[in-house]
Amino acid sequence: MTFHPDLTATVAPSRARIHHVRAGELVGDTAQTSGMTRLEAVSGKTVGSERIWTGETHVAPSTNSGNHHHGEAETSIYIVSGRPAFVFHDGAGEVRIQTGPGDYIFVPPYVPHREENPDPDEPAVVxxxxxxxxxxxxxxxxxxPLPVAPA
Structure with missing residues (x-):
């Protein structure tokens, strides 16, 4: 196998291999918000990542998460199952985005929001x-709402 010349520098052993995190190995030892469960798969703690965190969130039927934000992090969300709603304040009032399986959501840094699962029977998994x-x-x-600079 030929390596790119930029890959000849010495790296930590955990950074010189691909990591496999099996479905049953996700870790629940992460920050939590009421009404939901976060499970960590790829993080600095689990695999030594330096610039990404990936995991699952489960929102029980008929449940709302608490209001929260993710600090400096940009967040990408993929809807696996259920029909969760994502709610934020746009300055005029609350905005509710209804989603379904296969949809994606982007949450910018510091934007307060909450997840809601109105379904009485099915959990939402993202x-x-x-x-x-x-x-x-x-x-x-x-x-x-976050303060927005005039256009």
Whole structure:
């Protein structure tokens, strides 16, 4: 196998191999928000990642998460199952985005939001990736809009 010349530098052993995290190996020892369960798969803690965090979130039937944001992290969300809604404040009022399996959501840094699962029977399951190595979670008492610079 031929390596690119940029790959000849010495790296830590954990950074010189591909890591396989099996479905049953996800870790629940991460920041939590009421009404949901976060499970960590890829992080600085689990595989030594430096710039990404990936995991699952489960929102039980008929449940709302607490209001929260993810600090400096950009967050990408893929809807695996269920029909969760994502709620944030746009400055005029609360905005509710209804999703379904196969949809994606992008949450910018510091935007307070919450997840809601209105289904009385089916849990909502989503896969989350963040632009930081750890799953930053800051629980907040209410949804407030971020100040927006004039255009």
């Amino acid at each position: 896969v989350i990736s963040r632009s930081t190595q750890e799953g930053i979670v800051v629980n907040v008492p209410e949804l407030t």
